[in-house]
Amino acid sequence: MNASVARRSHPRFLISEAFVVDLPDRIADEAELEELLSRPPAAVVDVFRRLRGDLAVLGSGGKMGASLVRMACRARDAAGSRATVFSVSRFGDAAVRARHEAAGAETVACDLLAEDAADRLPPAAHIVYMVGLKFGTSDRPDRTWAANTVAPWTAAGAYRDAAIVAFSTGCVYDFTRVGSGGSVETDPLEPRGEYANAAVARERLFEYASRERGTPMVLLRLNYALEPRYGVLVDLAQRIAAGEPIDLSTGHFNGIWQGDANAAALRLLEHAARPPLALNVTGTQTLAVRDVATRLAERMGRPVAFTGEPAPAALLANSAQATALLGEPATPIGRVIDWVADWTARGGRTLGKPTHFEVRDGRY
């Protein structure tokens, strides 16, 4: 543990929102949501003013990829850049691919596990790597290991001369004591379960490629991207809406508005380093499930019941280093909670994919 890195604990999630400008009180529909999630902050537009060369986003077909790709295209256009934004995924769903094209990206269908994958990847100077596989690990651990080892190795080999921001996860750490402020980047990577260990392998393969070949990289350890259709807040809000009690055993977590996580990823293209810079990207506060659920329920006009007691340890990350580099995430967590409450109370569409954030044995 690096004693020089400040650990901070925030028992309450309510912070001043006086500085918030330009954020709606509620999100009316998916069009407004997609616009908001992909709205590039000035700092991202500035990155695209400076970047030389094209950007490829690998594994863009998932929950975060569409808004990241669209943010990159909007920032590129606002910067007056002529760079191509390649959106690379398997694109099993043609509608997803069409949305990426409509956002202004050039799409490439590529399975990174295919033998000819390296030949299909477009040339690019900057890479955001988003491929990952978590759910279904208990049934097919082999698939999880292949997706999180073979695919990164292929990408690292194809883009040895690029700058790479590779999404990783806060799951690479073991649980840490609630109140400690969360794991810091220098803590040991000794997590529970096959998915988390495969995620460590993903990082280590990128790191090996960086150290051996000099490829600059960032390993972006994300803890829970939040938006109204997916995420820990949705899991809690859905339970409240269904009148189900909330188990407090996993009583604490970290979260960040998905748009802020995507903005961080794009800004970090300029911070790629060798050996890689490992960085926790999440909100600055340790969120208590009881506090968050209480606020969700209040805003939803519903009662909430709890079972169990918060465990003394949880999966928590300390984002002090990212905050020092990039500043605090722009979207206050209280606003995100209110958006999710309003969305859920109106029966807004969800992705129907629980995060399983409450899992404590590492089995997904």
Ligand SMILES: NC(=O)c1ccc[n+]([C@@H]2O[C@H](COP(=O)([O-])OP(=O)(O)OC[C@H]3O[C@@H](n4cnc5c(N)ncnc54)[C@H](OP(=O)(O)O)[C@@H]3O)[C@@H](O)[C@H]2O)c1
């Ligand atoms: N969302 C979160 O809260 C969260 C939290 C921590 C870490 N992360 C990390 O952040 C990254 C992005 O998150 P996400 O939520 O968008 O993940 P996701 O929904 O699982 O998306 C990852 C995408 O990668 C693509 N992919 C998978 N295998 C592939 C292959 N063999 N070849 C090419 N593409 C492949 C898939 O799209 P296609 O089907 O189109 O191929 C998949 O949808 C992931 O790596 C995840 O580990 C996310």
